[in-house]
Amino acid sequence: TDASWIGTARITATVTDSSGAFTSNVLVFNVWNHYTNDMTLTDVTISYSLVFSGLTPLDVNATDVAPYTLQQLGSITAAFDSTVSFEMTNSHIFGHQDIGTESLTIAFEGDPSTPWGLWYKRTSDSPWENIVGAVASAGNNGGVVMTYTHDGGLMGSLNGGTYAIFDVASEEVGGGSGGGGNYPPATGVYGLTATIHPDAQMKFNWGYEDDSLLGGADFVAVYTCTGVGCTVDMSTPVFTTSPTLMAWTLVGNDGESYTVLVQTENGQYDGSGNALTGGGQSITVIADGGVTPAPTIEANSPIIEDTGITFTWTATSTDDVEHWMVCWSGSQSVVQDSFDSVVGDGACAETTDSTTSLTVTEQDICDGECNTNMFFAIGAKDATGNVYSPSAGTSHMSAIDFSDGVVDPGVIDGGSDSDEDNVGEDSDGDGVTDGNDICPQTPIGESVNSYGCSHSQIDFDEDGWNDTVDACPLLWGNSTVLNGCPDADEDQVSDPEDDCPNTFGTSTQPTVGCPDDDSDGWANANDSFPFDANEWNDADGDNIGDNADQCPNTPLDISVGRDGCELSEESSLLFYSAVGAGGIAGASLLFFMMPRMMRGMNAEEQKDRMKWDDQVWQEPKGMPMGPPVEAAxxxxxxxxxxxxxxxxxxxxxxxxxxxxxxxxxxxxxxxxxxx
Incomplete structure (x- = not known):
């Protein structure tokens, strides 16, 4: 064979008549290589064959390796020993567009009726992978012949690594709903415990009898039922996870009883359709979602002394109260309406038992000397950690003004109080005489505290926006668009609500105020197509956005077109023979060509063909092409x-x-x- 023919060739045929008129036609074709190598190892004969394009040298060899024992194959729990094992080296790996037919034939001693399978691992640390398409048959002279072949249509040439034959054909062995091939996990759940948390949360933890026996197909399934003496529904688990996660949290309802069963499974079932398990445990708990019953709290006036401030109160319905707490804030609405938000922020003090008194200092409250109004609320805490403080009324609250010379600004309760000290002229008619009114021009009809100030006259955060119009009355802010809220990046999203407070952004989901280059509402960090305003998600990972994807559930490793649907496959083989002239009696060449290189085309046909090829022959996901360069x-x-x-x-x-x-x-x- 003349190697100079390898590559792309053109044959031009011209016919001329007696008048000198002529016409021509051109045939363009590719000539490819055909590499073969027969190798004999210990107790096995291997034959390798590959058709490929170009002048790249190719050398494929195999060497003996020690048999493998007790190997886990894919997700199969059982262990297997290899019958044949060898190391194969390959000097060059070709992509699917550069090859034709590739075949690997392995002849060895064995029983043809055994479900033999060919398995591969790239390195010693890699898991075994089943080579789908390898077929075992009886040899002509006895034994078994394992054959793997493909036409290069969707995959490249075989890689170097370790190849072995086991008596298991694929990961599907033993599957199904019934039959002698099913098997349970080799170990089960052990040591299941439950911890009760506030807000009706229950956290469950577990371990395993022997975690070294967990298989690749094993998982943990959680089943539940509600009510005293209930029966767990085993038809569908409420939660499944890999064995590496050994905790699960259930959020229930206050006072409700829950039974939770946790067991190992592997997707196998017995003849009755029940999931096979390596063992499980169950536990019953009662959710605790609040201080029940809720106590009634009446706060007394605080006692202010040099040594501290003592709060006392009386309470009824305290059966579920383990201890008490006093929390404070510069805003009455915070401790009255959002008591839970203050708990845990260092703005509370707690008793050590159910005693209804507590002393705190200005150091506790303000980390030093206080110099402003402070509001205090009494709350109860149960043994689980649930917290309760009334949101209605002010009987559980008190207030202290730590400004110079001021003792008690009073709690605003919707009205105003007057006493015998408030005598004389009251020019603004708010019920506080001018001599005691530090806000003498209160608008008519607005409620005031004992010092004659209404909310419209107070600017707690001193940002120039009074509290009635300040959208963030406790936070200094200079945003005129957001009425006194802080907006560091000036994106018109206040910093407390901005998930990216220091970066300008217009996103609305799933994060707010973050960069959104295509202005589709989805933050760049969560947008699969950050520069396409019409797409933001790709559920099946085929690089076609869900809005345009006509087949949104395409499996992985399936080549798709612009509509997101699977493309059809096409492959063919052409045998071309030519007889030369000028003294050459005859010659024949075996040309192995890809479908897109099969015949001569004019310019317009070539363009259409190339468009078709770009769709049909696009590379499948995950297919390597040459060595990686600076791979992430x-x-x-x-x-x-x-x-x-x-x-x-x-x-x-x-x-x-x-x-x-x-x-x-x-x-x-x-x-x-x-x-």
Whole structure:
């Protein structure tokens, strides 16, 4: 064979008549290489064959390696020993567009009726992968012949690595609903405990009898039922997770009884359709969602001394109260309407028991000397940690004005109080005489405190916006658009509500006030198409946005067109023979060509064909093409994965690689998931 023919060739045929008129036609074709190598190892014979384009040298060899024992294959829980094992080296890996037919034939001693399977691992630390399409048959001279072949239409040439034959054909072995091939997990759940938390939350933790026996297909399933003496519904789990996660939180209703069963499963079922399990445990708990019954609290006037401020109160219905707390704020509405928001922020003091008195100092309240109005509210706390303070009325509250010379501004209760000290002229008619009124021009009809000031005359955060119009009365702010709220990045989203307070942004979901380059409402960090205003999500990962995707549930590793639907496959083989002239009696060449290189075309046909090829022959996801150049070591935070019930977001990256990453929130760095 003349190697100079390899590559693209043109044959031009011209016919001329006796008058000198002529016409020509051109045939363009490719001539490809055909590489073969037969190798004999210990107790096995291997034949390799590949048709490929170009002049790249190719050398494929195989060497013996020690048999493998007790190997886990894919997600199968059982362990297997190899019958054949060898290391294959390949000097060059071709992409699917550069190859024709590739075949690997392995002849060995064995029983043809055994469900043999060919498995592969790239490195010693890699998991075994089943080579789908490998077929075992009886050999002509006895034994077994394992054959793997493909036409290069959708995949490149075989990679170097370790190949082995086990007596299991695929990961589907033992599957189904019934039959002798089913098997349960090798270990079960052990040590199930429950911890009661406030707001009716119950956290469950568990371990395993022997976690070294957990298989790749094993998972944890959680089942529940509600009510005293209830029967757990085993038809569908309420939560499933990998064995690496050994905790789950249930949010229930106050006083309700819950039974929770946790067990290991692997997706196998017995003949009755029941999930096979390695073992499970159950536990029953009662949710605690509040201080029940809620106590009635009456606060006495605080006693102010040099040593501190003593608060006392009386209370009824205290059966569920373990101890008490006093919380404070510069805003009455905060401690009255949002008592829970103050708890845990360092603005509370607690008793050590159910005693109804507590002494605090200005150091406790203001980290030093106080110099402004402060409002105080009494609250109750139960043994679980639930907190209660009335939101209606002010009987559980008191106020102290720490300004110079002022003792008690009083709690605004919707009215005004007058006493015998408030005598004389009251020019603004607010019930506080001018001699005691520090806000002498109160608008008519507005309620005031004991010093004659209404909300419209108070600017607590001193930002120039009085409290009645200040959208953020406790936070200094200079935004005229947002009525006194802080807006550091000037994106018209107040800093407390801005998920990116220092970066201008217009996003509305899932984060607010973050960069959104295409103005589709989705923040760049959560937008799969940050520069396309019509797309933001790609549920099936085929790079076609969900809004345009006509097939939104396409499986991974399926080539798709612009509409997101699977493309059809096409492949063919052409045998071309030519007989030369000028003394050459005859010659024949075997030409192996890709479908898009099969015949001569004029210019317009060539353009149409190239468009068709760009769709049909696009590379499948995850297919390598040459050595990586400066490859990223982890996915970018801007990539979006799939949220699971365990509260984490998961991403397979690179696509179809089998490597999974996780994180606890959008925009955070990804961490690699290790089993």
């Amino acid at each position: 070591s982890q996915p970018e935070p801007s990539l979006t994965g799939v949220s699971r019930p365990d509260g984490y977001e998961y991403l397979e990256w690179p696509a179809a690689s089998g490597d999974w990453w996780y994180r606890s929130g959008a925009g955070l760095d990804w961490a690699k998931w290790e089993q």
